[in-house]
Amino acid sequence: MENSKQKRRICIIGAGPRGLVALRHLTSDSDNEVVAFEAKDDIGGLWYYQDANTVDPKYERLRSEDNFYKLYGSFQGSLYEDLTTNIPYFYMEFKDFSYRDIEKDIPIFINPKQYKAYMDGYAAKFNLRPHIHFNTLVKSVRLSKNLTEEERKNKDTSRKFVVTTVASRGGTLTEDEKYHSFDYIIVASGQYTVPYIPHLQNMENFKGITIHCKDFRTTKSEFFHKKKILILGGGASAYDLVSQFFKDENNLENFDKLIVCSKKLGHIATSDDFKKYVEMGKLVIKHGTIKQIIGPHQIEYSDGQTEEIDTLMYATGYKLYLPFFDFEKDKILDYSPTENRGMFIGPLYKKFVAIREPSIFFLGFIEQTTLVHIIPELQSMIIKYLLQGKLSLPSQEEMFAGFEEEVRKHLEIVGDLAHFFVINLAKHYPAFDTCTEGTEWRFYRNWLSQCYPNNDLEKAEQFTKMIVETKKAFEKEKKLGNYLTYKNHDYFEFYSKDFRNTTEFI
Numbered sequence: 001m002e003n004s005k006q007k008r009r010i011c012i013i014g015a016g017p018r019g020l021v022a023l024r025h026l027t028s029d030s031d032n033e034v035v036a037f038e039a040k041d042d043i044g045g046l047w048y049y050q051d052a053n054t055v056d057p058k059y060e061r062l063r064s065e066d067n068f069y070k071l072y073g074s075f076q077g078s079l080y081e082d083l084t085t086n087i088p089y090f091y092m093e094f095k096d097f098s099y100r101d102i103e104k105d106i107p108i109f110i111n112p113k114q115y116k117a118y119m120d121g122y123a124a125k126f127n128l129r130p131h132i133h134f135n136t137l138v139k140s141v142r143l144s145k146n147l148t149e150e151e152r153k154n155k156d157t158s159r160k161f162v163v164t165t166v167a168s169r170g171g172t173l174t175e176d177e178k179y180h181s182f183d184y185i186i187v188a189s190g191q192y193t194v195p196y197i198p199h200l201q202n203m204e205n206f207k208g209i210t211i212h213c214k215d216f217r218t219t220k221s222e223f224f225h226k227k228k229i230l231i232l233g234g235g236a237s238a239y240d241l242v243s244q245f246f247k248d249e250n251n252l253e254n255f256d257k258l259i260v261c262s263k264k265l266g267h268i269a270t271s272d273d274f275k276k277y278v279e280m281g282k283l284v285i286k287h288g289t290i291k292q293i294i295g296p297h298q299i300e301y302s303d304g305q306t307e308e309i310d311t312l313m314y315a316t317g318y319k320l321y322l323p324f325f326d327f328e329k330d331k332i333l334d335y336s337p338t339e340n341r342g343m344f345i346g347p348l349y350k351k352f353v354a355i356r357e358p359s360i361f362f363l364g365f366i367e368q369t370t371l372v373h374i375i376p377e378l379q380s381m382i383i384k385y386l387l388q389g390k391l392s393l394p395s396q397e398e399m400f401a402g403f404e405e406e407v408r409k410h411l412e413i414v415g416d417l418a419h420f421f422v423i424n425l426a427k428h429y430p431a432f433d434t435c436t437e438g439t440e441w442r443f444y445r446n447w448l449s450q451c452y453p454n455n456d457l458e459k460a461e462q463f464t465k466m467i468v469e470t471k472k473a474f475e476k477e478k479k480l481g482n483y484l485t486y487k488n489h490d491y492f493e494f495y496s497k498d499f500r501n502t503t504e505f506i
Contacts, residue, residue: 005031008387011141011163011182012036013324014189015132016045017373018364020119021094022186022380024126029384035180036132039068039168040076043123043132046192047115050077053215055223065169067137071323078192078214082244084109086236088470088491089118092373095502097122109487133165139173140164141185143330143357156181160359186383187322188363188376194321196341197314198232201292208297209311213237216313219245223311224255230299230307232290233315234262236368241315242268243483246277259284259307271481320345320365320421332357344417346407349399350443351421352379358393366423370471371437374501378444385451437471438464456505463501469494 010026012019015038026034040048052059052066052075063069068076085092088108089099092115099106099114102121106114123129142164144157155162159181166177195212209223213233229245231238238260245251245258260268260283268274269285277283288302300306319342320335327335332354335345345362347355354360361383364376385391393399410420413429423440425432441464449455470491477486 007031007033008184009159009182010034010184010186010387011161011180012186012188013138013141014038014045014187015040015043015134016047016188017092017094017119018188018376018380019045019186020123020128021373021377022188022363022383023128023131024094024122025377025380025384026186026387027126027128027131029388032387034131035182036128037136037138037163037165038132038134039137041134041168043119043129044112044116045189046078047112047119049079049112049116050075051217052077053217055209055211055215067139067166067171067173068168070173071137071139072193072321074194074214076193079112080216080244081218082111083240084111084487085115086240087370087372088474088495089114090495090499090501091370091467091470092118093501094122094373094377096500097125098500100497108491135168136165137168138163138324139166139177140326141324142326143332144181146330155179159183161185183359184383184387185360186363187361187365190322191320191365191367192318194319194342195314196317196319196343198316198341200290203293205295206293206297206299206312208309210314211311212314212316213241214318216241216244219251220254226254226256227310228256228259228308229311229313230259230261230309231313231315232261233317234260234264234268235315235317237317238262238315239268239478239481239483241313242274242283246274246283247484252277252282256310257282257284259286259309261286261289261301263287263289267479267481268483269481271483273482273484317341317343319343330357332360340417340420344420346420347400347403349393349403351423353393353399355396355399355403358396358399365421366440367419367421369423369437369440370467371423371441374467375440375444378441378448381448381451382444385448390451391447438468441467459505463499463505466495466499 008031010032012022015036019036020043023034023036026032042048052062054074089106089110093099099118102118142162144160144162147157161182163180163182164177166173195214197212211223231241242260265285265287274283286301291300291302294300297308297310298306299309319337325332327333333345348362349355351365352362363379366375382391410417413431424437426436445460473489473491473494474486
C-alpha cells in the first residue's frame, strides 16, 4: 500500500480576527494540518476584553503568574470599557459571513462584545475551534537546521520549524515546555501588545500618575478623578481618548482639565465638537511636545512654557515585539527595539512574506487603514494558493529588490521607518501617491485573480467604490476634528446594506 501524502503542518500564532481568517481558508484544504496557538482562554485576540492592566495595584500578583506578562512585559488586554470601533462594521466583515447573520439591526459602529459575537459565529460556521489550542503561549519559533545538538533533544526536527509553547499561566517560562514541528509559520499577533513610551528628560523626578493608553479602561478611574490630565500624542488613540472624556456631559465634573500635547493636532484644534470645552478651559490644545520634567508635578513644554499636571497618559503607540523569534541565531529578520521606535521589521515582501525564509508570513501587519480586515483575508488566501502551487512568489532577488525600493522611497519621503507599515500615508505625505489603500487592495486582488480567471470584476469595482465613498464621508468629519459626531452618520447611503463581501469576486 502506498504511503499517504504527508500533510503540510501550519502554525498560526494568535486566534484573533487575523488568526481566525487564516484558519478559515487554510483548513479548507484537506492537505493542510493547521494549529493555532492562542494565549487567552477564548478567541478574539485584542478584541476579547481583559481588565487586567499594569497600573492597577490589584493585578500586581497576576504578574508573577502570567507567562504572557513575563515574556512581553505587559498584559494582553488593550481595550477600554466604552470602546466603539473607528470604522463601520462592514469594513470588518470577512467573506461569506455577514454581521447581519448574527444581528439584523446592528449599529454601524460596534462595541467589542458585538464584534466578539461576530467572531464566535464565524468560528462556529467554519468549525475553527477544534484547531485552536487555548491558554497556550508561543515562547519560541526556531529553524530546525540551526538548533544545536543539545537543543535538538526531545524535539522533532524533521520539519522546518520547531515551536515551543508553555501554558499562559502557572509555572515558569521554562517549566512544562511542549515542542511542535511545522512547515509554515503565520504570525497573526504582536502589534498592539507592548507600549511604546518615549524617553522624557528627568522623568525620574515626576511623582504623578503615568499610564499608557493600553492600560486605560475607564474615565471614572481614580487616576483621573479631579486630576489635571495630559495626553501626550496626536494620533487616533489620542483623539479617541479625548472623545471618551467629553462624550458624556456628566463626566465633566470627574476631572479638572484635559491637555492634549503633540506636534500634530490640527484636526482636534479646529473641531466644532470640542470648541465649547476649549472655551471653558476644560480642554487645552498644546502644539509641541514635552521638553523635560522639572518638578514632582511640573513639566516644561518644547516652547519653554510650564504646566502643573497630576496624570501623564501616553498615547504614543506600540512596538513591534516578537519575542518568540531568535534574531541572532536564525537571522530571519532584522529588528531593533531601539531603532525606528521599535516599529520596523524586515526584509518582507509586500509587508507580509519573510524574504529570507518565505515559509513565514506576517498577516495583516499593515496599520491605520480601513482595509485592516480585508487585506489580511486576501493575504490568507494568497498563502493558501502559494502552498498549493497555484500562485508563486517572485525570485528572492526580485523580492529583495522590491523591498529595498520600498524602504528607499519611504525614507526619502518620510525620513524614518517608524511608519513603514502604515499604508494610507498618502494623506500625510502627498508624494506617496502609490501608497494608498486602493493600490494595496488592487494588488492583492489582482494577484489572486490568477486563481479566479472568471472573477466578477464589476462586483469587485462596486465593492471598492463603496469602500472609498464611505471612507470619504467619515474622513470628512474626522478631518474637521468632529470625533463625537462622525459616528452618527448613516453611511449606508454609500454602502448597500444588502451587499455581501464574498469570495465570488476576488
